[in-house]
Amino acid sequence: MTGVAEEMRGLAEELARGREGLDLSLESLTALDALLAGDRAGKITSRAIGAYLGEVIRRAAPASFAWVDDPGGPVLCAGGARWFPIEKVEKRRREGASHDLSAFAGVVLALTPEAASRLDMAIDEPRVREGRAAVARAVAAFRGAPNVGSFLQLDRTLHGQLAQRHHRDALAAAALTAETLMPFLEVPASGRGYERTDPGRAAAGFLAYLVQLGLAPREHVIELLRPRLRERNKAVRTNVAHALVEIDLASGSAAVALELGATKDAALTEGAVRAIRSIGGDVRMDRCDPPVPLASLDRVLGPALSPSSACLRLALEAVNDWAMRPDTAVEAKHLAPLLDAIAKRGKPDARRFASQIAARTRNAIPRPRRAEPARRTHTCTFVSIEPGASYTCSERGLSTLRELMREVGALADPTATRALRDGPPVDPEAPPITKYLRHATAVVTPAECRVVATRLLAHLDVVREVASFFDDAPSGSELTAWVTSWAEFHARSADLGGHRPG
16 A cells, blocks of 8 residues: 555544544445534644545445545546545535535546446447447458458448447457458558548558557567568558557657658658657547657657648648647647748648647747736526535536537537537437526426436546547546536436526
């Protein structure tokens, strides 16, 4: 047990000692809430109460949770999610009973990998089953006739009809091998516009994906690819470089990208930039954190960002993806001079794109600003029908939440087209969008509250994907905490007769 874990356990046990009802069970959180409400003088520290709250959660699912020492203080970790029980207690002190500790524990436990998987399958089992069946059919067609058409259909089916978290199981059952995909690296791109296909590029990405999922031995795939870097066919060299660099970057190394970028072979450079672009897409969608610092790729991106570079557009798209997240946009600041040069001397479309990226990277750096007159911010407040729960957010924040609710099928809006074609279907009991407009007056019923809470918690992957398109939306653990608090308010309101605008 780590030092912070021992400290949290000690504080929790000390708080429980001699106090009736505090036995470190989930049921004891009601008594903890009462203890906190009665401690108006603040004699008991938030750290001690937060330690008790976190320790109760950890003991309820010890295989999922662990205490971790974070720069901001102790946090509970479960998989990639981070929870802040001490901060929750401080919010409870500041803002009152709307931050119910029992409800917080229930939401956190509902988001463990095991619980989330069970909840997801209960809600989306038919859609997941249909997606798995579609992938199985595409695999069977590919095995029966392994040609370009059947391979592209398999690639489209996998990424278009099955959520990413189910890919590994589906591909493990398919038992695809790297040798099966190698011939497609030779197939050139064809077509124009929306009809353009690039089987070689798709095969490179598919090979790297199999390695990332642990379904193809990394060293074996590299042994198959390395000799083909010397082939005369430019398309083959580009696709092989793409696969090798993406495999290396996903493991947290930039060595292969730097090696191939130093060869002065335009085909290998293009392949390396493609791989950086591919990883950047996952960074942008918040599917992963940056595997390497962007600065470590300068020797590859620098030449590619020349106004006369053959892969300039691809390099700009790669930098743009990394710059879409506030935390990684800061890393791209040093590329601003190169972007400015493109904005002055590049082709018209490249000039505009480079200017936008440069502005985004500069805006990511906090700078002192002159004092401006305070602007009025419109806020929206919702309160439960029976006292006990409330939620306040900005009008812009409510607009973003509406979009997220719509995409997970928790909001009925027949007038709008949803961004994700394969997103979750709209729940028959979902509330209409009119109940979440700024001047709405209608009550959101308990049944509708449960739909919103359940759908948001079950589809956090969809939430992250959609939120990545909003420049002002939070990301990472901040996004999870924000959406979870909105879902938590709905879960609480469902037991208090629903909610209405305050």
